[in-house]
Amino acid sequence: MSVVVRRTNTFAVRPLSTEDEQLLRELLDASASLWNELNYERRQHFFDGESVWNTADYRKQYVGVLGSATAQQVIRKNSEAWRSFFAAREDGEATAPPGYWGNEDDGRELRTYIRNDQYTLETGERSRLEVPVGQDLKDEYGLGYHDRLRLEVTGNPKWDGGQGRLELYYDEVDDTFRAIQPVTVSDSRRDSPLADESAALDVGANNLVACTTTTGQQYLYEGRDLFARFRETTEEIARLQSKLREGRYSSQRIRRLYRTRTRRRDHAQDALVRDLVERLHEGGVATVYVGDLTDVLSAHWSAAVNEKTHQFWAYRSFIDRLATTAEEYGITVKIESEAYTTAECPACGERKNTERNGDVFRCSCGYEGHADLDASRVFLERQAGRNLEVGSMARPVRLTWDDHTWSESPRSPERASPNEERTDRSTDDGKLASVGTA
DSSP states (O other): OOOEEEEEEEEEEEESSHHHHHHHHHHHHHHHHHHHHHHHHHHHHHHTTOOTTOOOOHHHHHHHHHOHHHHHHHHHHHHHHHHHHHHHHHTTOOOOOOOOOEETTTEEOOEEEEOTTTOEEEOSTTOEEEEOOOHHHHHHHTOOTTOOEEEEEESOOSOOSEEOOEEEEEETTTTEEEEEEEEEEEGGGOSSOOOSEEEEEEEOSSEEEEEEETTSOEEEEEOHHHHHHHHHHHHHHHHHHHTSOTTOOOOHHHHHHHHHHHHHHHHHHHHHHHHHHHHHHHTTEEEEEEEEHHHHHHHHOOHHHHIIIIIISOHHHHHHHHHHHHHHTTOEEEEEEOTTTTTSOTTTOOOSSEEEETTEEEETTSOEEEHHHHHHHHHHHHHHTSOOOGGGOOOOEEEEEOSSOEEEOOOOHHHHHHHHHHHSSBOTTSSBSOSOOO
């Protein structure tokens, strides 16, 4: 019996003319305005202790610009955000009500949602996307009653199936319009079958994710460059804030920097999750274990840890993205305690007589390895209930971010040799002394 699963196609979208681009921007801006108006009323009701569901009929107010179906999709998306908020509160999470999509003075987040039966996406030699617009916009831009906005599409779909609600948005960081199309496919059409393998992740900031699988494969997503840019933007925000007149706390430029910083991080995070989950799925991984940082932060909290884990990498946001994407591939994500995994030697199990210096982990037994990869391995062995032979580990796949994609990092002799000498030697029992290099 086949099971229907959800996958996602992503495309770059380009208006065919300057006039079409202006029309598209007005469409997306009106969606943001609708979201903000509805969300403002719901937030007021929430803080006043009233029902957030008793609101004005905003669909009628925006039907002329967006069309009835699109206006309803934006309203439905806002309702989903509020339901998620209430569900998180019931689970005891400290979370804030849904926020706004920017504002008119500083610039709104340009985004909309198109119902699955309201758009046409054709790919091939002349790929195109057609989306509906309201009659007021049609009249303003000279479109006929049955006309729709036609956009050029770049990129080929990875998945072919029943199309879901389309998300269309402007990526301010890359100055590009993008479309995200969910599709439903039968699990019998997956690119590789799921086996009963497991993986464990060590989530950090210098290395965003270190992953070990029960097949012996390891992945390392490096984050130092991303964090350095985050810090640069943070310092620029602080500099600008110091120059504000007394009584002022922000400015248009400061708010723009905050948005750019967040969107840059979210873009890298989305791409990392997608890349990692696809790799794990191809490797037959059915379960992914992620550490619950509650115990770690309570025991080892510091301002630096807080900045990297919560502000920069947004741990909770990362976990939510991971769980949502993994679900598309039939992979289960489990949150478990990872206490002491960073201090435990994967070779002998020692915890006290070990040390970490940057990326290098050392144990009194003579073992040396990559600290984050070792932590993910110890975490995986604990959850899977079995030991992984050090010698079975393949050289880790290292990935770096180039502002667009995560690419496997070439290993130059200059970069590899110092650590190769230190970590690729053998232990007394003949096993390799390291699962990776710094």
